[in-house]
Amino acid sequence: MTSSTWTAWCLLQAVLCGAGGVDVYDDPLPEGALSRLGTVRFNHASQADFVGDGKTLVWIDQADQSVRFCGYPGGRLVRSVPCEGVLCLSPGGLRALRQGPTKLEIVSLSQRAAPPVPLDTTILAGQEDEKGRPAGVRRAVFSGDGSLVAGGCGGGLVVLWQAETGKMSSSFHVTEGDVAHLAFSGDGSLLCAGDYYGGVALYDCKRKKITACLDEVLIFSREVGFSPDGKQVWAAGKAMGETREEWALHVFDIAGGRQVRAFGGHKNGPEAITYLPGGRLITSDWYDGIRVWDAATGQKVGQFRLPNRSAQRGRVSSDNRTMLIEDSGGHLTLWDPRTLKRLPGPVACAGRAVFLPGGATAAAGNRLWEVRTGRELLSFEGEGEALFVSPDGRKVIGEDGGRKVIVWDARTGRRLHEFDKHGRGPMAMNASGTLLATLHCLWDLERGKVLRGVEGEHDVLQAAAVAFGTDGTLYELLWDQLTEKKDPLAPRGRTSPSTGGTEIRVFSPDASRLACVTNDWSEPQRQFVRIVSIPLHEEQMRLTWSGRERLRIVGVAFSGDGKRLAAAETLEEPILTSKRRPKQGHVISVWDLQTRKIIRQIRGFDTCYEGLSLNSDGRLLAAQGDGEVVIWKLE
Template structure:
C-alpha cells in the first residue's frame, strides 16, 4: 500500500504450512499433515466450507479476483480449478503443473497445456466448451521441456501468453487472434497489466515491460543487479506501478510514462524541438497532405497550423510523386529564430521542391525556396535562418554512393555554393555560423573549405548537437557511443561510457537525439530503442538512472530556457516533459515515503551521503 502500513491482521491455524494466499490476503491454502489441504479464513478465524484437497496436492494458486483457486495433484498430474465458495469443481484437466494452467481473473476461462499435447487449448469453465483460436496452429507452444508457463491476463482483455524458451506468444481468447509475439528468452515470471495492454517479464538479469500493440522493444527495462525474484510480478490495480518480492522486501517500480495514456495509435511523421526549448514542431500525413504545426512548450498552449506545402512535382509526368512516398523535412535555426519546412521526393528527380522559411518571432512566412533536382534528404539552418544547408543523394550522372551538400541563401532564394567533399547526410551548424559538421567531415564557413574529421571513432553518425554557446559539440553514433569535442573540433573532451543498457539482440541501441542544457553542463542522450539518460559533461558520469519513456525511438530533445525541464518527442508520444530539478526529486521521494526517510531507509537508498531531514 502507498502508506506502507498494516491494514489488517488475522490469526493462522496452529499447525500446517501455507501453500498460497489469496490476493486480498483473506484466504490461506494450508497443508495439514495427514489431513490434506484446506482453506483458512483469517478474517473469520476458521476453516471455510470447501472440502479438503488430497494430501498429495503439490501447489495451489488463487485467481486474481480471489473467487477461485487451482490445485495441482502429484499422483496423476491433475489440475483442478475450484470455486472458493463451497469448493465446487469448475474444471479438471491433466497437466504437468500449475505453470501449464492459466485461469482468467474471474475463472471464467482457462488456458491449458494438456499433458502430452503440443498446443494449448482454452476452455469456458461454465459450459466446458473448448474455444477456437489461432493458438492451435502453434505446434511448439506446449512442447515438453520447452514451455516455461502459461500466463492469463488479469483485466477484461481475456488474454493469455505461452512463455517458451524462444519467445512469448500472446492471444486474445475472445477473438482467437494472436496479439503479439515477443522475442524475450529465458523468462522466469510474467504478468499482464489489468487492461491487458502491457506484459511485464523477468529473468535472472532484468525486468522488462512490453507494449503488446508495439512489441518490437520493451518500453521499460530495469536491471536486477544480482537480486533474485521470489513469487513473481504484480501490477498495482490503481497506479502505473510494478512490484516484485526480493530478499524479504517488496520493491515498487514507478513505470510512469512508459505505460501512460499519452501513446497515440496514429503516429506523427516527425517531431522537432527548437534549440531554446520554447517551440515544438510536428508533421503528420492527413489524406494527401502533410500538415505542419507549431506549438509552444508551455502547458495548455494551442498549436498553430502552418501554410500548406505542395508535393514535389516529378520531372517524369508518368511517375507523379505520391504523398505516402514523399519525405517531410524540417529544421530550426540554432538561435531559435526561424524554422524551415517542406516535402521532398526520395528516389526521384523533381521539377519543384518547395520549402518555406517561417519567422518564429514575427509568426509569419519570410521566404519560399524552390529546390529542383534530386530529392533533399536533410535540412539545416544557419543563425537567423539566413542560410539553408541541404544534402541530396547522388544522381545517376554522379559518382555512385556520394552525397552532395549545398548552401542556399534564403533571402535571395538561390544556391550559393556546393560543398565538394562534404558528402554528409547528418548536418549541424554551430550557433555562431562558423562551422558545418557532418558525417566525419566539417566545412569552415563561409569559405566552405571541407576537411575530414573522425568524430566518433569511424562509426556512422546518428545525432549531432552543439551547446548554446558553441563551446562544445556532442556526436553520437549507431553503436551507442557519444564523443564530446570542443566547439572548434580541435580537442576531444571525452567519451561517455556505457550510454545505453546492453542490447537485447545483436544490434546495439543507436544514438538518435542529443541536447545540451543552457549552461552546457548537462547532456541529454536519447536512443532509437527509447532509452533517455542525462550525463554530467564535466565528470562524464550519468546523472541517476535512465528516465522513463514510452519506449519508442527518441526523435528530438531540448531543455527549457531555465534548464529545469527536459522535453523529448517520439512518433507516438510527440511531447514528453521531465522536470529535472533537485527540488522535484526531493518532492517525489517525500511523497513516496510519506515524509522524511528513517535512518535505516536512508542507509539503504542513499548510502553515500550523511543522514538529514529533507521533507
C-alpha cells in the first residue's frame, strides 16, 4: 500500500463511517465516533528500526501481520507489505526471515520484489525443545551487513545460514535450554547467544567455534549484545555468588575474558539496552523506568520514564539526532538522544480519559485534549496517567505507574504536588476535591500533605475498590469485605460482608451503589452486571445481554450523575473474518439505570476497549484501549 492509496483509503473510510470519519491525523475513526485522542500510527510495533535513507521507520505490525514503512516524525504510511510469520528484519528492513508451517525462508521487502530464498532446515529434523516440541526457530537475527542470519532453536541449538543462498553455514549448542537471545557484533564476526537460565556463549562466525562461555557467571539472563566498538559483550541478568539477587547489566571484555563493569540496582531484568552519543547508554525496567549511565565509569547520570510501560527496544538513527523507543505495549515514541526529551509528533494516548467540567476537554495520559476534535491542548509536566479532575476543573490528579500520586495544574500543566503511592491499587477523591484515598493512604490535596501513609509496597488488583460517599464516608472494598469509615483518618471502621462480584467492581460517584461483574454459569451469558446498594448489599437490578455466548465484560463505568452505566464486552473467542485480525468481536453497551434499558450499543470495531469513562450527564463516552482513546457522542 503506497502513500496515495493510503490517503484514498482514509477518504473512503470517512465516507463509510459517516460524520467525523477521520481523526486529526486523517486516520479513520470507528463507526460513529466523534474524535480520537492520540494516534494509532505507531501501534502494534515490534522490532522497530530506522531505514537506511534516514527518513523512514520500519517495523513488524503484530496486528496486521505485515511490515510497515512509515515516515517520521509524522508517521505517515509509506507502504505496507503483508508478511505473516515474520521472525526478524534485516538492517534497513529490506528483507525478512519468515517461518511458515513447513518452511523457513528469507523474503524481499523491497519494491522490486525478488523470489524467496528457502533455508536449509535439514538439521532441525527430529530436534526437540526442552518441552519435547518440534525445535523450530524461536529467535532470529540478521548480521549487520545482512550476509548471515542466525536462528535460535529449542534444546540450545543455534544455526547460521547464508542469507543469499539459504545454505547452512554452521551450528552450535549454547546449553540444553531454548535459545532466547541472539546478537551479532557490528562487523558480523562474532555472535552472542543465550538462554533464560544464564547460559551465554560467544561464537566466532569465521573460525566456526565457541570462544567463551559465561555459564558460571549468570543464573538468569534477559538480553545480550555488543558495545559499538565490538570490544565488549554484555548480558542483562542475575549474577551468581551474590548475597542479594539484583538484576544488572554485566559487561565483559572480549579480549581479556573478564567482567569489567556491572550496571546494577534493577528490580527487574534491564531491557532496551541502547548506546547513546557521548559515551552513554540506557537501560530500562518496569519498576525504575529508563536509566542513563556513563558507559565508561558505570555512574548513573539520569533517569526518565515512559507512561505506565517499560521500554523494550531502543535504536538511534545514523545521524545521532533521533532515538526510537519501543515500549512493552508495542507503541513507538521518538526522542532526542542528546537531551532525552520527546520529539514533537503523534503519540499514543496512554490511559483512560477523564472529562473536565462541561465536557469540552478531557485529560488522558499526561495530556489535555479537546474532545470535539481530539486535538492536543497541553502536556502536563513529567510522565503519568490522569485519573481524576477536581470539581472546579483546576486540578488533574494522576499516578505514575503506581509509584507516585501527582497533582497537576489543569491550566498550565505544572506539577503542584507529588506523593509516594506505595504500590498499585484503586484511588478515590471526595466530592469537594480536597482528599484523595487508597486502601492504604490518605492525602490532603489542598495542602499537599500526607494524612495517613504506610511503608513498603502494597499491590492491590481488580478485587478491590475505594470511594467517598456524599457525606464524606470512606468505603473500602477488598475481596469480600466492605469497610465503612465515617472518619477517613480512622485506622478501622465498620466491616461487613460484601455480596458483590469477583471480577470487576466499581462504585457509583456518590458511593450509593456498586456495579459488580459476576459469573453465572447457569445462564447462556457467562457474565452479567449486578447493581448492589451500599451499605445494605441488596441487589437493585441485574443487567444482562441476550444472544451472545462466551461473553466477557472487561470494563464498567458510571456517568457522573450515576444515571447511566457503560460496559465493554468482548468474546472469549473473537469472531474472525480473515486470517489476520478479529472483527466485530467487541461491543460497548450504555444503559439507562432508571429504565434499565440499553440506550446505545457501539459495535463494528476490532479494538478491545477496557478503560471506559462517561461525562457528568452521560452524553459523552470515552473508551481507552491499545494506545488510543475514542470518544462517542451518545445524544
